[in-house]
Amino acid sequence: MATLFKVSSVLLIICTAGLFVQCSSSEKNWGITQLINLQHLDYLNEHVEIDGTFMIISHIYSEHPDYQWVEAEGEGIACVDDVARSVLVYLKHYELIGDNKSLEKAKRALNFVMYMEEDGEFFNFIHKDHTINVKGRTSQKSFSFWAVRGLRALCHGYRVFNTIDVLFADSLRTHIERTFVPLRSFLKNHGKYSSVAGIQIPDWLVSEGGDATSEVVLALLDYWSIHPDPRVEEMIRMFAQALVEYQLGRFDRFPYGAHLSWKNYWHAWGNGQVQALARAGRIFGEREWMASAQTEADNFYIHLISENFLHSFEVSIQGESKIDRFPQISYGIRPMVSGLIELYETTGDDKYAKLAGLVASWLRGNNPARREMYCPETGRGYDGINSPSEINLNSGAESTLEALMILLTIVNNPVAEKYYHYGFLETINGFRIYGSPEGERVAVGKDRLGKKIGIFKGDVLNNLRILE
DSSP, rough: GGGGOOOOTEEEEEHHHGGGGOOOEEEEEEEOOHOOOOOHHHEEEEEEEEEEEEEEEEEEEEETTTEEEETTTBBBBBHHHEEEEEHHHHHHHHHOOOOHHHHHHHHHHHHHHTEEEEEEEEOOOOOTTTTBOOSOOOTBBBOOOOHHHHHHHHHHHHHHHTOHHHHHHHHHHHHHHHHHHHHHHHHHHTTTTTETTEEEEESSSSSGBBHHHHHHHHHHHHHHHOOOOOOHHHHHHHHHHHHHHHHEETTTEEEEEEOSSSSEEEESSTHHHHHHHHHHHHHTHHHHHHHHHHHIIIIIIHHHHHOOOOOOOEEEEEEEEEOOOOBBOOOHHHHHHHHHHHHHHOOHHHHHHHHHHHHHHHGGGOSTSOSSSEEEEEEEOOOOEETTTEOOOOOOOOOOHHHHHHHHHHTTHHHHHHHOOOOEEEEEETTEEOOOOOEEEEEEEETTTSSEEEEOOTTTHHTHHHOO
8 A cells, every 4th residue: 555655674775786686587588478476466465264255365564574474553464455456466367368266366355355345435454353444544434545446346356257257246246336326426526626726626536536536437447348337437427527627737838737646736656547538538439538648648658757757746836846756666657557558559559558668667677776676586566666776675565466467567568568678778868768678779758849759769869969
């Protein structure tokens, strides 16, 4: 969970550089499939029986150097927020590779998600004795972000199990439809707006967040694909429109078309608006939604890459007010990769697949610390980059799951796979230059007039030094 990001075991890279010698598989130019290792995830996920039902729980923290399980003090040992991620990873692994063991693990994880739902809302954490934490700050029953993530897992499970296990799918559907009550309560504010720092904010966003709303749109799209209820389509349309209206800036004005996260705040983690709008726009033929997704990817994403990624910022109608570069975490990178691949599937434009591969390569060292944040030999995703000189070598559920999802998102895209293996070389006049193992060089940034943004090579790349 990003809100419980631990820093107690942050270690200087200079003191731990030797650890990374054994995790240099990306330098061997392995295929993405060879990099996907569920070993650490399986270690974090414990098989339990609660009230006579077999479930899987995901232990939230795993700390360097021995990587034993560590609970979240005052909260518990496992939560919906992470188990729901496990569902998505195992289902994706099953869909891509056909691993029936992953399908069964997804089913048991879904049992836990259903167990934590009550009246359409969700508790989040369980204690060591497997009782539900009903009072914790990030566990009380509500329709907060963990509920959104739980709904996403249920809907994806419903889509997959509908053709495999109808009875189980029916159980999922029952829990899904209970959430429509709190979802419709948000939509009672449709057409109303608030203002923060001069920015107009739609009042019908889920839990006041663009990030949470994007997860709901993605969840409901999965549900609608199997059960095309007009009432669900109406909810999707209203939430998608809120996302479109919660976008700020343009190609030449900060924040360059970013979809904000909450109030006047943008953060990298969980911002799935590009993916949600690209997919919803494609399914319902809404060009405005697709254009909104492209605006962010074509402008703000390029800005993020040129800045070597950011953690968060606040913004006012006058412009930027505060920018934080760190910590950087896999959960901040994965939404970009998912959005870019979704745009590739929506538009057919290779530039989005190329960018997806380059962004994903944050895992293999194209990041401020210049260190791998995922170890293929162990399957560990490291917990974050705190500065160019220090990283967090802990490997909790969130970081491991998000790292795996990055790889699973690009695994069947030859263009993204190719660009994943490009390495960062240098920065020239604001352009970030990457090179392939074969020696090809590409630049990511704005063109000479500062208007068009994308990936450049050839004459433009050769002339960059003239612009300095």
